[in-house]
Amino acid sequence: MSSTVEHAESHAHGHGLGDAVTHNAAKFGMWLFLGTEILLFGGLFAAYALFRAKYPDLFYDSHKKLDVTLGAINTIVLIFSSFTMALAVSASQKRNRNWLMILLSITFICGAAFGVNKYFEYSAKFHHHIYPETNIFFALYFMMTGLHMLHVFIGMGIIFALIIMAKQGRFKEGNRYTPVEVGGLYWHLVDLIWIYLFPLLYLIG
Amino acid sequence: MSAHNHTEEHHTGLRVYAAVCLALFVLTAVTVYVAKFDFGDFNIVVAMLIASIKAAIVALYFMHLKFEDKLTWIYALYPLFLLFLLIGFTIMETFTRVPVIK
Numbered sequence: 001m002s003s004t005v006e007h008a009e010s011h012a013h014g015h016g017l018g019d020a021v022t023h024n025a026a027k028f029g030m031w032l033f034l035g036t037e038i039l040l041f042g043g044l045f046a047a048y049a050l051f052r053a054k055y056p057d058l059f060y061d062s063h064k065k066l067d068v069t070l071g072a073i074n075t076i077v078l079i080f081s082s083f084t085m086a087l088a089v090s091a092s093q094k095r096n097r098n099w100l101m102i103l104l105s106i107t108f109i110c111g112a113a114f115g116v117n118k119y120f121e122y123s124a125k126f127h128h129h130i131y132p133e134t135n136i137f138f139a140l141y142f143m144m145t146g147l148h149m150l151h152v153f154i155g156m157g158i159i160f161a162l163i164i165m166a167k168q169g170r171f172k173e174g175n176r177y178t179p180v181e182v183g184g185l186y187w188h189l190v191d192l193i194w195i196y197l198f199p200l201l202y203l204i205g
Numbered sequence: 206m207s208a209h210n211h212t213e214e215h216h217t218g219l220r221v222y223a224a225v226c227l228a229l230f231v232l233t234a235v236t237v238y239v240a241k242f243d244f245g246d247f248n249i250v251v252a253m254l255i256a257s258i259k260a261a262i263v264a265l266y267f268m269h270l271k272f273e274d275k276l277t278w279i280y281a282l283y284p285l286f287l288l289f290l291l292i293g294f295t296i297m298e299t300f301t302r303v304p305v306i307k
Contacts, residue, residue: 027273027277028276028277028280028286031277031280032280033297034281035280035281035283035284036284038284038288039287039288039291040286041253042284042288042292043291044285045288046290046291046292046295049292049295049296050295050296050299053296053299059305068221068237068240072233072237075233076230076233078235079229079230079257080224080226082226082229082263083222083223083226083267084268085267086217086225086266087219087222088220088224090217090219090222123234125287182235184267184268185268188263188264188267188268189268191267192260192263192264193265195256195259195260195263196256196260198236198256199234199236199252199253199255199256200252201235201242202261203237203240204240204249204252205249
């Protein structure tokens, strides 16, 4: 059964023209989708810019209540996960299944660590009776980091699926590694958005 | 875009990725450090400048934009133009409103 599937796949995704076209189309499609993601966050960035310009003192005072150390640790964790994801794409290109699975797992664990860190951060805020309705700064803080957290969870789901696919031997010689590369693009975007959220919310307010 | 493009794809090595990762760590430290100083209105300019350098590094190396064709570049940059319109014009509109009723 599996050998017939593999046989069919190696025909469908061999090194012919169709393979390259499909691969490039998938990547291009992901770039298009990332554009819409940037604009999704863009609405919130616009709101941030507007209210920060209107209430600079409120933003300054409120941002002091965020934990810069925790935010910085999460930044490092996410950058490191982007690094391991990039290496995972490399491993998939070299058809190195073991390293691919190890690197994807590390990336997944980093995502989880980010989530745990964020959980403690949110808990500390609630403990100090800081909620989204506290003021416009915290409304934006919870909305932006919450939407970002959702993206981290979705990214972790994608990475989990990639680990399963790698375990099943889907990225062997002759097969496309497109899913790894496209999933990687999504994960990097999650990192990219955090790169802006961290200074805007934690550092300058 | 040649058909065999992807088979000999950009095998960026471990060294380059490690250097990129290190650079991003250093820039994170820099942005935390400079946030301690007050440049007034330039605080946000400095922070966004560093963030944009980091974002560019991520896009160019981790996301392989450096090796992509023109079309991908256009679609990667076009949302940034839209973002500029969205944020720029929202701010411009808000702060140039003439109050009708006093």
